[in-house]
Each structure stands twice: as C-alpha cells, then as structure tokens.
Amino acid sequence: MFWNEKIECMPQEELKKLQYDELKTLIEKLYNNNQFYHDRMEAKGVKPEDIKCLEDISKLPFMFKQDLRDYYPTKLFTVPNNQVVRYHVSSGTTGKPTLVGYTEGDIGYWSEALARSLTSAGIGPDDVLQVCYGYGLFTGGLGLHYGGEKVGATVLPASTGNSERQIELMMDLGVTAIACTPSYFIHLMGVAKKMGVDFRKDTKLRVAILGAEPWSESMKKKIEDETGVEAFDIYGTSEQAGPMFSDCPCHNGIHIAADIMYVEVIDPETEEILPPGEKGELVVTMLQKEAFPLVRYRIKDMTRILTDPCPCGRTSPRIERITGRSDDMLIVRGINVFPSQIEYTLMQIPEVGDQYMIYVTREGALDNMKIQVELKPEAFSDNMENMLKLRSRIESALKKYLNIAVVVELKEPGELPRFEGKAKRVIDNRVI
Amino acid sequence: MMSNIIKQLSIFVNNEPGRLAHISSVLKECNINMRAFNLAESTEFGILRAIVDNPDEAYDALKLKGIIAKKTDVIGVYLEDHPGALFMAADALGKANINIEYGYAYSYKDKAIFFIRVDDPVKAVEVIGKQGIKLVSDSEI
Incomplete structure (x- = not known):
C-alpha cells in the first residue's frame, strides 16, 4: 500500500532530478538570505552556481550539532517568526538545549513522510493508533499524532506512563496499532502479562511502530513472537523534524523519502563519502525544510545506505537500522543523554570532585543509569543524614537536567579510575 | 588541658x-x-x-x-552497671533539649561507656555533669 505512489515509486533518474531541483532552490535561497549559510559557503569557496548536479552536494560545508547550540535559539531560522507555527526542544550536549522550529510547510512534509510510513505499515482509516510517545517538547508524540490523523486513523494520544490504563484502553477501544519506543513496548508486554491480558486473544493489536532508541533484531523477534504483532522500525530525529521514515513490510531497511531527505554516509574520520553498503556516519540534507534548514548535517548516527531494489516497489534509498553513534551520545529510555551534560551538571555541585563514571544497564525492559561520583574531602560529613541529603541533591540536579531518573553513588577520592589519554567514563552494559 | x-x-x-x-x-x-x-x-x-x-x-x-x-566532637558517658543507667543520661539530655545524633557503647570488664554525638557537646557536658554522671576525659583514652 502506498500513500504517494507517484513519488514513492518514481524511477531513479526522475527522483534524482527532483532532488537536484530541490537542492538547487534550497541552496540559492540559503546563500542569498541567511548569514550563517552565506558565510559558511564563502568560507569553503562554494557558490550556488557550483552546484551543477546532485553529486556536487559534496562541495557544501557540513553542519554540526554545535552550530545549533551556537546559534540558539533562532539564529539559524530562515523565516520570520510569524511563519513559525511550532517549536520542539531536545536536550543539548551541555548548557543550552536544541530548539527546532516548524512552519506550516514543515509540519506538512513531516506528516507526509509519516503518512507514507504508516500506510506502508498498513495503517489507514480503519485503524485505531495508540501513540505512547511522550507528547510535549519531544517530537515523538505530536509527530505520530499528526501522521496518524493524516492517514485517517483514529488517534489515541495516550502519551507515556500509566501502563495498566494504556492496556485497558487498548482493549476497550480496539486499538490496532501502537507507536512507542521498543523498550516501552516490552514494558507493556510485562504489564499485560501481570494483568492476565494476552495480546493475541484480548486485543486487536496488529502493528507496532517502534523507534527513538537503538534496538536489535532479537528484540524485534521477541516482540513479534510473544505478541503476534508486526513491528516496524521508525527513524527520525528532532533536527530532521521528528520520527519520519520506516521500513516497509519487506523489513529490509528504512525507506528514506528521497524528495524529503538526501542521505550520504561518510567516514567520520576522513569525511570521505562512502559508497552504498559501506558503514559510516549518516549525513542528512533536508530538501523541503523551511523554518530551520539542515544541509549536510552530521547527525552522528552510524548506518549504511542500501540501494538494491526493494521488492515493495519503492525506489527510495534505504538505510540499515541505526546500530550506533559516532559520538558518545547515549539513548536511555528514549531520551538522548550526552556524558558532557552529566559532567556539566556535576561540576555545578561544589561537593563533587572531578572524577565520575556512568553505568547503563537494562533490567527487563527498562534502562537504568547509575552515576558514581567522587566526593571532595571537605564535603564529607560525619552525619549520615547530611550525606544522604547530598546524594539526593545530586540525583535531583541530574534528573532536572537530563529528564531521567538516575541513581548516584558517592565514592571517596581516588576510588574511581583515572585515564591516560581518552577517558572512558561510560560503561554501557545493555544487551540490545 | x-x-x-x-x-x-x-x-x-x-x-x-x-x-x-x-x-x-x-x-x-x-x-x-x-x-x-x-x-x-x-x-x-x-x-x-x-x-x-x-x-x-x-x-x-x-x-x-x-x-x-x-x-x-563526642562525649563519653560512664554508665553504671545497673538498670536505668542509660535512661538517666538520655533523659537529662532530652530535658535540656539536646539532640542525640547517634551513639555507641563500649564495655570492658565492669566499665561501660556510651559515646554519643550530640548537637551541642559543651552544653551536654554541663547537663550530664549536673546529674552527677561521670564523663570520660580525653586523657583517659
């Protein structure tokens, strides 16, 4: 099933021409109207007329997450404020968060991409879609909500939490499709089991649209085997708009709507463009973005591009499920966490020394994060209550900043490992 | 001293x-x-x-x-070896509104000492002394 068969199945040559036209228009607009892009292109000695074919995109400068921070909040926006209809905010690496803005057109291409993905997963007007991504500053909830409405499904904006109620609603309303993080789905499976609910017998759930955190083939198999639901993998970050692209029923990679996003994979060290099939760092250019364009953005996700024809008939390139990051970002319970954020928060607390360690584990379906910190000698109190208060003060500071609960352990100075050269402060013991 | x-x-x-x-x-x-x-x-x-x-x-x-x-700073209270010895000391501190954060006991032969951490050790020494209860001096340690 297709939402937009003309574009989704467009012959390669036509598709490339469409992409080139979009790119050229975008680059001309940016060069002439936005100081940031103008200066960056000048610095690299490239002008809009140098972009003579799609491959010339490689002449353009890269953009980094740091740029989003340096130009916070809206200096990278290319439209006047009265055209911005929405903001979303994601956590930044340190200090400032990342702000993304949308015009009506941006919401349009975002919903369009989701409509294509949901349709390919067989979701349409007869479906009830339970969206258990967080609604709010995070893009997941509202993104899937708009996409679901666009394909005519009945959307249940359940957001996260209150899992027993989620399962009751799923049964009462005949929910056929669910969108959430894979770990939350596994959590729901556990809750359903405790309630004596069998997904196969007691619900009409057929499809799960899962994403926003790394997951594996074995997790997918566990979900499908235990619930009889078909799981689809959805990809997209807030910089791109939000969750957007998914695999098709052939389940052999995430179809990237080529008219919306241009993908390259580079060697993160040499910055050389890698041929299809080779694994490297994903670089994205959003071809239709208006409020806050993104050109050759180093998203830091590691994957490979697949160009062999897909039996579903879609001609767009595909990317393999994201298998890791080229930076140190962690995804914990669907939330992006940079070790630098943790360091930044800890360094604001006078009692805490310079050394810390981060441990991430998965118990059942839930990620846990434990942070060990060294105490400064003068912060030590003989009073246990004061010590426990200090510990909970550090925990609340981290929770406030990271938006996830963490467990803090106090250690004596010299107890935590010291590193020569590159510090390895993150131990991720999750098996996914 | x-x-x-x-x-x-x-x-x-x-x-x-x-x-x-x-x-x-x-x-x-x-x-x-x-x-x-x-x-x-x-x-x-x-x-x-x-x-x-x-x-x-x-x-x-x-x-x-x-x-x-x-x-x-803590204080050490000699506890006589009979029922109610601890009560006397604790009661005196309680009445003087001195809070005991924690305490632990030490006993050797016929001697028992209760080491206590209080929020106001100077006042505690005075209060316990008035009760005629013997305190450990630092030179005895």
Missing part, C-alpha cells in the same frame, strides 16, 4: 570488599589503637566512627593516605 569533649575520627568507607581492612591497616602502620568504633552504612558507602588513642596523629596519617576523615 583535660577535657570531657573527645575527638572521634569519622572515616568515609566505600562499601566494597577490603576497604575496612585497608583503613585498619593504615591505622596499624601508624601504631594507632582503636578503643571503640561503630559503622554506619548506606548502600554504597559507610561512615566508620572510631575513638582512637591519638586522634590528631591518626587523622594526619589517614589524610596522607588519601582517606577522607574528619574529627568530630
């Missing part, structure tokens, strides 16, 4: 195998004798509280070894 306020060593101990052994070996190396001690614990760390024969020397030795320690 003799004083009824005793310097206790409070030592931060990581809650992991061998930590206490390490700290006691440092004390042994420095020839420091522990008279009484108590261990308070949370999940990942503990606080070792010890009455030692030479707190200043012990403190410096531990500090030199990178162990977090602190000198804390």
Whole structure:
C-alpha cells in the first residue's frame, strides 16, 4: 500500500532530478538570505552556481550539532517568526538545549513522510493508533499524532506512563496499532502479562511502530513472537523534524523519502563519502525544510545506505537500522543523554570532585543509569543524614537536567579510575 | 588541658570488599589503637566512627593516605552497671533539649561507656555533669 505512489515509486533518474531541483532552490535561497549559510559557503569557496548536479552536494560545508547550540535559539531560522507555527526542544550536549522550529510547510512534509510510513505499515482509516510517545517538547508524540490523523486513523494520544490504563484502553477501544519506543513496548508486554491480558486473544493489536532508541533484531523477534504483532522500525530525529521514515513490510531497511531527505554516509574520520553498503556516519540534507534548514548535517548516527531494489516497489534509498553513534551520545529510555551534560551538571555541585563514571544497564525492559561520583574531602560529613541529603541533591540536579531518573553513588577520592589519554567514563552494559 | 569533649575520627568507607581492612591497616602502620568504633552504612558507602588513642596523629596519617576523615566532637558517658543507667543520661539530655545524633557503647570488664554525638557537646557536658554522671576525659583514652 502506498500513500504517494507517484513519488514513492518514481524511477531513479526522475527522483534524482527532483532532488537536484530541490537542492538547487534550497541552496540559492540559503546563500542569498541567511548569514550563517552565506558565510559558511564563502568560507569553503562554494557558490550556488557550483552546484551543477546532485553529486556536487559534496562541495557544501557540513553542519554540526554545535552550530545549533551556537546559534540558539533562532539564529539559524530562515523565516520570520510569524511563519513559525511550532517549536520542539531536545536536550543539548551541555548548557543550552536544541530548539527546532516548524512552519506550516514543515509540519506538512513531516506528516507526509509519516503518512507514507504508516500506510506502508498498513495503517489507514480503519485503524485505531495508540501513540505512547511522550507528547510535549519531544517530537515523538505530536509527530505520530499528526501522521496518524493524516492517514485517517483514529488517534489515541495516550502519551507515556500509566501502563495498566494504556492496556485497558487498548482493549476497550480496539486499538490496532501502537507507536512507542521498543523498550516501552516490552514494558507493556510485562504489564499485560501481570494483568492476565494476552495480546493475541484480548486485543486487536496488529502493528507496532517502534523507534527513538537503538534496538536489535532479537528484540524485534521477541516482540513479534510473544505478541503476534508486526513491528516496524521508525527513524527520525528532532533536527530532521521528528520520527519520519520506516521500513516497509519487506523489513529490509528504512525507506528514506528521497524528495524529503538526501542521505550520504561518510567516514567520520576522513569525511570521505562512502559508497552504498559501506558503514559510516549518516549525513542528512533536508530538501523541503523551511523554518530551520539542515544541509549536510552530521547527525552522528552510524548506518549504511542500501540501494538494491526493494521488492515493495519503492525506489527510495534505504538505510540499515541505526546500530550506533559516532559520538558518545547515549539513548536511555528514549531520551538522548550526552556524558558532557552529566559532567556539566556535576561540576555545578561544589561537593563533587572531578572524577565520575556512568553505568547503563537494562533490567527487563527498562534502562537504568547509575552515576558514581567522587566526593571532595571537605564535603564529607560525619552525619549520615547530611550525606544522604547530598546524594539526593545530586540525583535531583541530574534528573532536572537530563529528564531521567538516575541513581548516584558517592565514592571517596581516588576510588574511581583515572585515564591516560581518552577517558572512558561510560560503561554501557545493555544487551540490545 | 583535660577535657570531657573527645575527638572521634569519622572515616568515609566505600562499601566494597577490603576497604575496612585497608583503613585498619593504615591505622596499624601508624601504631594507632582503636578503643571503640561503630559503622554506619548506606548502600554504597559507610561512615566508620572510631575513638582512637591519638586522634590528631591518626587523622594526619589517614589524610596522607588519601582517606577522607574528619574529627568530630563526642562525649563519653560512664554508665553504671545497673538498670536505668542509660535512661538517666538520655533523659537529662532530652530535658535540656539536646539532640542525640547517634551513639555507641563500649564495655570492658565492669566499665561501660556510651559515646554519643550530640548537637551541642559543651552544653551536654554541663547537663550530664549536673546529674552527677561521670564523663570520660580525653586523657583517659
């Protein structure tokens, strides 16, 4: 099933021409109207007329997450404020968060991409879609909500939490499709089991649209085997708009709507463009973005591009499920966490020394994060209550900043490992 | 000068195998004798509280070894060996509105001493003294 068969199945040559036209228009607009892009292109000695074919995109400068921070909040926006209809905010690496803005057109291409993905997963007007991504500053909830409405499904904006109620609603309303993080789905499976609910017998759930955190083939198999639901993998970050692209029923990679996003994979060290099939760092250019364009953005996700024809008939390139990051970002319970954020928060607390360690584990379906910190000698109190208060003060500071609960352990100075050269402060013991 | 306020060593101990052994070996190396001690614990760390024969020397030795320690003022109350001895001391402090943060006992032959950490040690010495209860002086340690 297709939402937009003309574009989704467009012959390669036509598709490339469409992409080139979009790119050229975008680059001309940016060069002439936005100081940031103008200066960056000048610095690299490239002008809009140098972009003579799609491959010339490689002449353009890269953009980094740091740029989003340096130009916070809206200096990278290319439209006047009265055209911005929405903001979303994601956590930044340190200090400032990342702000993304949308015009009506941006919401349009975002919903369009989701409509294509949901349709390919067989979701349409007869479906009830339970969206258990967080609604709010995070893009997941509202993104899937708009996409679901666009394909005519009945959307249940359940957001996260209150899992027993989620399962009751799923049964009462005949929910056929669910969108959430894979770990939350596994959590729901556990809750359903405790309630004596069998997904196969007691619900009409057929499809799960899962994403926003790394997951594996074995997790997918566990979900499908235990619930009889078909799981689809959805990809997209807030910089791109939000969750957007998914695999098709052939389940052999995430179809990237080529008219919306241009993908390259580079060697993160040499910055050389890698041929299809080779694994490297994903670089994205959003071809239709208006409020806050993104050109050759180093998203830091590691994957490979697949160009062999897909039996579903879609001609767009595909990317393999994201298998890791080229930076140190962690995804914990669907939330992006940079070790630098943790360091930044800890360094604001006078009692805490310079050394810390981060441990991430998965118990059942839930990620846990434990942070060990060294105490400064003068912060030590003989009073246990004061010590426990200090510990909970550090925990609340981290929770406030990271938006996830963490467990803090106090250690004596010299107890935590010291590193020569590159510090390895993150131990991720999750098996996914 | 003799004083009824005793310097206790409070030592931060990581809650992991061998930590206490390490700290006691440092004390042994420095020839420091522990008279009484108590261990308070949370999940990942503990606080070792010890009455030692030479707190200043012990403190410096531990500090030199990178162990977090602190000198804390406590008082030591002699408890007579009969029912109600603890009550007398505790009751006097309670009536004087002095809060006991923690305490631990030491007994040797016919002597029993209750070491207590209170929020106002100076006032506590005065209150206990008025009750005619004997206090340990630092020179006795």
